Amino acid sequence: MKARVFVTLKNGVLDPQGKAIGHALNNLGFDAVGNVRQGKLIDIELTEQDEAKAHASLKAMCEKLLANTVIEKYEIELRP
DSSP, X not given: OXXXXXXXXXXXXXXXXXXXXXXXXXXXXXXXXXXXXXXXXXXXXXXXXXXXXXXXXXXXXXXXXXXXXXXXXEEEEEEO
């Protein structure tokens, strides 16, 4: 089973890198770009075939290592 984990900063947490990306895009002539938030994408292959067990395992991974849950939120996407 394959999983994709999206980790982004929580709303209200300053994102200086996202702000820098937004300014750079505006300076390159992309005037329609407003607020930009950046994050990270993590692809994980699991040997677990049970979707519920895989999701529980991924949640534990996020809580323990992949995300700083004080300032970040995460979203898990499972694919067979």
